[in-house]
Amino acid sequence: MRQSIYKVFSILILSGFVACEKELPTFLEFESVQFSSVDATAGNWTPILLGSGADIAIPAPSEVNSSAYLAELSALETAIGQKTKADQQAIDYWMDSPVVRWNEIALELIAKYNIIPGPNADGTYTLPNPNTPDGPPAFPFSHPPYASRVLAYLSVAQFDGLISAWHHKFSFNRAAPFKQSANIQYNFQDNNIPSYPSEGAVVAAVSRKILSAMFPLEVDYLAEKEEEHYRSLLLSGGNVSSDIEAGKTIGNAISTLALARASGDGMSKAQAPKAVSDSIANAAFERFGWKWINLELPQRPVGLTPLFGKVQMWNVLNVEDTRPIAPPAVGSAEYLADVAILNDYADNVTEERRRIANFWQDGLGTYTPPGHWNEFAKEFIVKYKQNPIRAARTFAYLNMAMMDGGISCWDAKYYYHYPRPIQTIEGFKTIAGTPNFPSYTSGHSVFSAAGAEVLAYIFPQKANQVRDWAEEAAISRVYGGIHWTFDAYIGTDQGKDVAQYTVNRAQADGADN
Amino acid sequence: MLKLNLTITFLLFAVGLVGQTPSDAIMMESKVVCILFEYNYGQFDQYWEGPSIRENQTIATVKRNTVLPMMAVGVVKNLNLFVGLPYIKTESSDPNGGKFAGASGLQDLTVAVKYKAFEKKTARGELRVLGTVSFSTPASNYLPDYMPYSLGAGAPELAYRAIGQYTFNSGFYVRGAGTYLWKGYAKAEREYYYNNGSFYTSWMDVPNAITAEGIFGKKFLDGSLQVELNYLKTQSLSGDDIRAYNSPQPTNKVNMDRVGISAHYYFPKIEGLGIGLYHHSVINGRNAPKISTSGIGLTYFFNYLKRESL
Numbered sequence: 001m002r003q004s005i006y007k008v009f010s011i012l013i014l015s016g017f018v019a020c021e022k023e024l025p026t027f028l029e030f031e032s033v034q035f036s037s038v039d040a041t042a043g044n045w046t047p048i049l050l051g052s053g054a055d056i057a058i059p060a061p062s063e064v065n066s067s068a069y070l071a072e073l074s075a076l077e078t079a080i081g082q083k084t085k086a087d088q089q090a091i092d093y094w095m096d097s098p099v100v101r102w103n104e105i106a107l108e109l110i111a112k113y114n115i116i117p118g119p120n121a122d123g124t125y126t127l128p129n130p131n132t133p134d135g136p137p138a139f140p141f142s143h144p145p146y147a148s149r150v151l152a153y154l155s156v157a158q159f160d161g162l163i164s165a166w167h168h169k170f171s172f173n174r175a176a177p178f179k180q181s182a183n184i185q186y187n188f189q190d191n192n193i194p195s196y197p198s199e200g201a202v203v204a205a206v207s208r209k210i211l212s213a214m215f216p217l218e219v220d221y222l223a224e225k226e227e228e229h230y231r232s233l234l235l236s237g238g239n240v241s242s243d244i245e246a247g248k249t250i251g252n253a254i255s256t257l258a259l260a261r262a263s264g265d266g267m268s269k270a271q272a273p274k275a276v277s278d279s280i281a282n283a284a285f286e287r288f289g290w291k292w293i294n295l296e297l298p299q300r301p302v303g304l305t306p307l308f309g310k311v312q313m314w315n316v317l318n319v320e321d322t323r324p325i326a327p328p329a330v331g332s333a334e335y336l337a338d339v340a341i342l343n344d345y346a347d348n349v350t351e352e353r354r355r356i357a358n359f360w361q362d363g364l365g366t367y368t369p370p371g372h373w374n375e376f377a378k379e380f381i382v383k384y385k386q387n388p389i390r391a392a393r394t395f396a397y398l399n400m401a402m403m404d405g406g407i408s409c410w411d412a413k414y415y416y417h418y419p420r421p422i423q424t425i426e427g428f429k430t431i432a433g434t435p436n437f438p439s440y441t442s443g444h445s446v447f448s449a450a451g452a453e454v455l456a457y458i459f460p461q462k463a464n465q466v467r468d469w470a471e472e473a474a475i476s477r478v479y480g481g482i483h484w485t486f487d488a489y490i491g492t493d494q495g496k497d498v499a500q501y502t503v504n505r506a507q508a509d510g511a512d513n
Numbered sequence: 514m515l516k517l518n519l520t521i522t523f524l525l526f527a528v529g530l531v532g533q534t535p536s537d538a539i540m541m542e543s544k545v546v547c548i549l550f551e552y553n554y555g556q557f558d559q560y561w562e563g564p565s566i567r568e569n570q571t572i573a574t575v576k577r578n579t580v581l582p583m584m585a586v587g588v589v590k591n592l593n594l595f596v597g598l599p600y601i602k603t604e605s606s607d608p609n610g611g612k613f614a615g616a617s618g619l620q621d622l623t624v625a626v627k628y629k630a631f632e633k634k635t636a637r638g639e640l641r642v643l644g645t646v647s648f649s650t651p652a653s654n655y656l657p658d659y660m661p662y663s664l665g666a667g668a669p670e671l672a673y674r675a676i677g678q679y680t681f682n683s684g685f686y687v688r689g690a691g692t693y694l695w696k697g698y699a700k701a702e703r704e705y706y707y708n709n710g711s712f713y714t715s716w717m718d719v720p721n722a723i724t725a726e727g728i729f730g731k732k733f734l735d736g737s738l739q740v741e742l743n744y745l746k747t748q749s750l751s752g753d754d755i756r757a758y759n760s761p762q763p764t765n766k767v768n769m770d771r772v773g774i775s776a777h778y779y780f781p782k783i784e785g786l787g788i789g790l791y792h793h794s795v796i797n798g799r800n801a802p803k804i805s806t807s808g809i810g811l812t813y814f815f816n817y818l819k820r821e822s823l
Contacts, residue, residue: 025713104711111707118569118758137757297570297610346614351654358656358702365707365759375705375713422612429614431659481614 027104028378032096032188035387042389043167045510047160048396049257053167056253058246061174061196072240077183080235087235094232096188098200099158099391100378102207105225106154107367107374109215113142116364116436123298127271133216140215144443145308145406147368149267150214151395152314152403157210157258159396161202162389164250169194178237187236191387197246198239199388204229205251213259265312270305277302284417290330291417292438303437309411314400315501322408322498324490327418327440338484342421342428346481349431353479360444360476363433369444369473370402373451376466380459393511398454401502405450406443408498409491413438421481432480441491442483445474449495457503470495535595535625535645536726538678538688541587546817549583553808560802563754573609575661575802578602595625598652603662616655616662623649638681645674658701658717660761661802667699667763668719688728695721699763708753708764717763720752737779743793745771755800769798785814
């Protein structure tokens with residue numbers, strides 16, 4: 001009897017919890033929809049790097065009644081007939097919004113490589129080196145500035161590539177294979193977008209090339225993803241192989257252009273040597289009477305990317321135009337008031353403040369704050385049914401604004417060289433990790449405000465929400481104990497200011513007409 | 514930083530004090546209650562990041578203080594019930610490079626049932642087989658995603674344990690136990706994490722685990738002193754490695770081998786009162802702290818229906 005009670009008891013408990021086993025989401029699932037627009041004239045929008053959508057030439061497609069096209073169609077019918085279960089899974093994964101998936105892949109690689117190099121046994125640090133990417137430490141360390149740059153180049157190249165694609169799509173007007181053959185069923189909603197060149201192929205080619213340059217150890221993985229994407233484009237019934245080939249031509253051309261800009265934008269010099277880093281710190285000390293120092297053990301000799309503030313911006317001509325006012329002097333009344341606030345937060349970690357500090361932390365090993373804002377953008381893109389070129393446009397302006405914000409923020413960080421709370425408050429402890437760069441202004445604040453302003457422009461129905469989020473992201477760093485309140489508030493203003501340059505450009509690109 | 518969560522349950526119940534825990538072979542008579550009050554202190558300054566041991570001045574030496582009140586009740590013949598709830602405080606030694614605040618608070622409430630399934634006396638001794646089912650769940654809102662200062666795994670856990678002990682007439686005994694631990698999901702305060710790929714959720718799957726224990730002990734002084742040497746092996750059934758110089762997280766695979774010694778003494782002149790001491794050290798592991806823990810506890814038995822039963 002007792003044995004059976006025992007059994008019943010344990011079976012009840014076990015079944016209760018086994019029932020709780022759940023699939024955890026590793027990508028965003030969404031439905032194929034009628035996009036909110038087709039944007040047949042998007043080929044006339046002003047691109048970022050190209051002069052116009054017509055700049056990249058592709059051959060005229062073969063006529064739909066030509067033997068060449070009919071052979072492609074018949075090859076596609078055969079391939080679809082032999083579609084495997086794995087093929088169908090790939091189609092269902094890639095869906096008909098290529099920008100969304102490649103953005104997720106970018107975020108995943110950012111999180112994978114957002115690992116700060118640790119000290120060697122002798123207390124020195126080795127920096128990741130693009131010439132020997134295997135390391136250790138592996139190249140890159142995809143910290144927030146690096147991440148913002150990855151996302152900016154990726155999204156800008158996708159956007160320009162799709163402007164070119166839209167230009168040719170609506171010039172040649174070749175309808176998709178599922179409209180040419182009764183034997184081909186399209187896996188997605190018909191959005192009446194001509195299929196030559198394939199927008200999916202443009203995005204796959206661009207993304208593979210840009211991300212391979214940014215994450216050299218992932219070349220094979222990215223090539224595999226690219227191939228899987230092309231295959232799913234074919235087997236979905238949306239493209240024939242000449243659609244794909246033309247898309248690749250565009251993708252390769254625009255990514256070459258984007259990577260040429262990247263190679264000369266100053267990023268390779270951003271991680272300054274110690275002598276330069278010391279002279280920057282000493283210049284600040286002469287000017288203000290303070291300088292930030294790294295308190296890690298062993299001490300890191302150089303802060304993170306002291307010269308990121310010199311990297312070429314997208315939409316701001318001179319970074320100093322966006323430099324904020326000086327922070328309160330260390331020891332001043334305003335500074336002391338902040339010390340009191342920080343001590344109070346540290347002594348009284350409420351559930352709410354802890355939640356906010358952690359929600360926005362986006363620290364090491366994660367997709368960083370720019371990644372978090374890409375995540376919000378992705379959700380809005382899906383929710384508001386943006387077509388691929390609209391989605392690319394959202395990401396392009398979002399990520400240009402955030403990278404510009406990061407550059408402006410880093411300019412301020414190393415110009416003012418302001419200490420972190422743990423440096424100047426005796427015995428201070430934090431619930432977030434203190435980063436390896438000066439305090440003023442807060443990177444989270446600037447990235448978030450810049451991102452929020454672009455999203456508020458593109459999704460005005462979300463304007464209040466995203467601006468509230470940006471303010472919460474900013475104050476989260478104060479709750480975490482790693483920033484002063486003025487780092488957050490002034491950083492938020494700085495982010496808004498920088499973003500305005502990008503929003504102005506967006507308003508003039510022709511998409512609002 | 515380091516994952517400690519798996520250790521906790523074991524500090525709690527597996528090879529803590531000798532006597533009246535869900536993992537030993539002692540069976541209390543029905544209507545007997547045992548109260549345990551334990552304090553233990555553990556610390557480590559090295560841990561395994563994946564398979565490699567390392568130091569990390571960001572966290573320096575991590576210190577962990579635990580106060581554990583527990584109660585065991587002999588409900589009916591052959592069935593004991595256990596309830597325990599530890600209070601834990603964690604922090605790093607000074608100086609350290611991270612300047613992180615430690616954590617403190619109530620950890621997990623554990624309820625366990627132990628059942629004696631089989632007992633046989635032979636000419637040379639006695640064989641016992643017991644089974645334990647225990648369930649634990651966080652008793653406060655501590656943050657599991659704050660390693661190595663997290664108080665615990667932050668996930669519900671269900672453990673099934675089988676115990677076999679052979680006691681020789683000489684007072685020597687050997688005991689073996691095996692456990693299967695089902696672990697639920699820990700909730701982080703972030704919506705994204707990396708676990709060999711992206712996860713867009715705040716739920717973290719804490720790997721299930723198995724353990725194996727071997728104990729060799731002897732009773733002295735007519736059984737009032739009991740001394741044990743113990744070995745515990747813990748193995749996660751899935752999970753990822755801590756990434757280089759990165760914080761651990763609840764999804765990590767945690768393996769360890771631990772050895773320990775413990776002693777328990779019942780005061781002959783004060784009926785029902787006992788004192789226990791133990792020390793154990795993790796000697797090998799994967800994504801585990803190389804932690805050494807020492808504990809002291811007082812146990813007190815009484816018969817809650819004494820008057821009636823007399």
